[in-house]
Amino acid sequence: MRVALDTNILAYAEGLGDAQKCTSAINLIRQLQPEAVAQILVGQNA
Numbered sequence: 001m002r003v004a005l006d007t008n009i010l011a012y013a014e015g016l017g018d019a020q021k022c023t024s025a026i027n028l029i030r031q032l033q034p035e036a037v038a039q040i041l042v043g044q045n046a
Helices: 007-013 019-031
Strands: none
Touching: 007 019
Protein backbone atom coordinates (compact mmCIF):
# COMPACT_ATOMS: atom_id res chain seq x y z
CA MET A 1 0.00 0.00 0.00
CA ARG A 2 1.24 3.49 -0.82
CA VAL A 3 0.25 6.68 0.95
CA ALA A 4 0.68 10.37 0.31
CA LEU A 5 0.98 12.96 3.06
CA ASP A 6 -0.86 16.24 3.06
CA THR A 7 1.48 19.21 3.17
CA ASN A 8 -0.02 20.25 6.52
CA ILE A 9 1.36 17.05 8.07
CA LEU A 10 4.80 17.87 6.71
CA ALA A 11 4.59 21.45 8.00
CA TYR A 12 3.57 20.29 11.48
CA ALA A 13 6.42 17.78 11.48
CA GLU A 14 8.80 20.68 10.84
CA GLY A 15 7.49 22.49 13.91
CA LEU A 16 4.90 24.86 12.41
CA GLY A 17 1.75 24.85 14.53
CA ASP A 18 0.90 23.98 18.09
CA ALA A 19 2.87 21.39 20.04
CA GLN A 20 0.16 18.71 19.96
CA LYS A 21 -0.16 18.84 16.16
CA CYS A 22 3.63 18.77 15.75
CA THR A 23 3.98 15.76 18.01
CA SER A 24 1.13 13.93 16.28
CA ALA A 25 2.60 14.58 12.83
CA ILE A 26 6.04 13.36 13.86
CA ASN A 27 4.57 10.21 15.40
CA LEU A 28 2.51 9.54 12.26
CA ILE A 29 5.52 9.90 9.96
CA ARG A 30 7.64 7.64 12.17
CA GLN A 31 5.06 4.86 11.77
CA LEU A 32 5.25 4.89 7.96
CA GLN A 33 7.44 2.53 6.02
CA PRO A 34 9.61 4.49 3.54
CA GLU A 35 8.47 2.38 0.58
CA ALA A 36 4.82 3.19 1.38
CA VAL A 37 5.15 6.95 0.85
CA ALA A 38 4.51 8.20 -2.68
CA GLN A 39 6.97 10.77 -3.92
CA ILE A 40 5.52 13.66 -5.87
CA LEU A 41 7.92 16.06 -7.54
CA VAL A 42 6.56 19.55 -7.99
CA GLY A 43 8.11 21.98 -10.43
CA GLN A 44 10.43 19.43 -11.99
CA ASN A 45 10.18 17.44 -15.17
CA ALA A 46 9.83 13.87 -13.99
